[in-house]
Amino acid sequence: xxxxxxxxxxxxxxxxxxxxxxxxxxxxxxxxxxxxxxxxxxxxxxxxxxxxxxxxxxxxxxxxxxxxxxxxxxxxxxxxxxxxxxxxxxxxxxxxxxxxxxxxxxxxxxxxxxxxxxxxxxxxxxxxxxxxxxxxxxxxxxxxxxxxxxxxxxxxxxxxxxxxxxxxxxxxxxxxxxxxxxxxxxxxxxxxxxxxx
Numbered sequence: 001x002x003x004x005x006x007x008x009x010x011x012x013x014x015x016x017x018x019x020x021x022x023x024x025x026x027x028x029x030x031x032x033x034x035x036x037x038x039x040x041x042x043x044x045x046x047x048x049x050x051x052x053x054x055x056x057x058x059x060x061x062x063x064x065x066x067x068x069x070x071x072x073x074x075x076x077x078x079x080x081x082x083x084x085x086x087x088x089x090x091x092x093x094x095x096x097x098x099x100x101x102x103x104x105x106x107x108x109x110x111x112x113x114x115x116x117x118x119x120x121x122x123x124x125x126x127x128x129x130x131x132x133x134x135x136x137x138x139x140x141x142x143x144x145x146x147x148x149x150x151x152x153x154x155x156x157x158x159x160x161x162x163x164x165x166x167x168x169x170x171x172x173x174x175x176x177x178x179x180x181x182x183x184x185x186x187x188x189x190x191x192x193x194x195x196x197x
Contacts, residue, residue: 007029007033010029011025011026012025013037014028014029015032019061021061027111044181046072053065055067056102057071057072058070059072059103060072060103060104060105060106061088061104061105061106061107061108061123062088062090062091062104062106063088064126068168071095071103071104072103076101077101077102077103077111078101078102078103079102079103079134079135079136080102080103080134080135080136080137080138081103081106081136081137081138081140082102082103082104082127082130082131082134082136082138082139082140083100083102083103083139083140083142084104084105084107084127084139084140084141084142084156085104085105085106085107085108085142085143086106086107086108086109086110086143086144086149086152087107087108088106089102089111090106090144093105094142100140102140103134104169105123105125105126105127105130106123107122107123107127107143108121108122108123109121109122110122110143110144110146110148110151110152111148111152111155112148114158122152124155124159127156127157127159127160128138128160131160131163131164132163136164137164137165138164138165138166138167139156139160139164139165139166139167140168140169141153141156141157141166141168141169142165142168142169143168145171145185145189153168170193171186171189171190171193172186172189172190172191172193173186173187173190
């Protein structure tokens with residue numbers, strides 16, 4: 001039988017996951033224990049497999065099980081366009097849309113003087129090297145509309161100025177959005193990006 005201290009340790013570890021606090025983690029662990037056969041045992045085995053096989057793509061920084069991810073290995077992808085994102089979750093969100101058919105570059109975060117994160121801590125030098133080596137014609141900066149995201153976008157734009165066409169995602173009112181529920185920054189961005197009808 002599992003000692004209670006192991007269960008408490010599991011709850012503590014689960015509570016460190018994004019979106020889970022101590023109470024949610026406790027509920028999740030108790031549910032997993034109650035569903036040990038159909039849920040906990042396969043989950044534990046799969047987590048071990050992922051721990052053993054998951055790796056970062058040597059080219060773009062995506063997460064997969066091979067040195068080169070399926071996106072980078074896909075010959076049908078446009079090789080002249082790179083979409084730069086902050087992290088793998090952003091890459092996967094872009095892929096869910098099914099719209100972008102180029103390649104990606106995962107920075108691994110954003111520049112932040114407060115957190116001592118400079119260009120060398122991110123994959124910015126590797127991006128500059130890729131632009132030259134892969135004959136890239138356009139770089140799309142799909143970074144979050146935060147202060148750090150915009151600072152990072154400006155830094156990358158300075159590094160690549162004159163080498164490649166640069167663009168960024170449009171910002172503003174989302175489809176189905178109501179003005180009353182939007183923050184001031186979103187409304188300002190939407191006004192600044194307005195287009196004629």
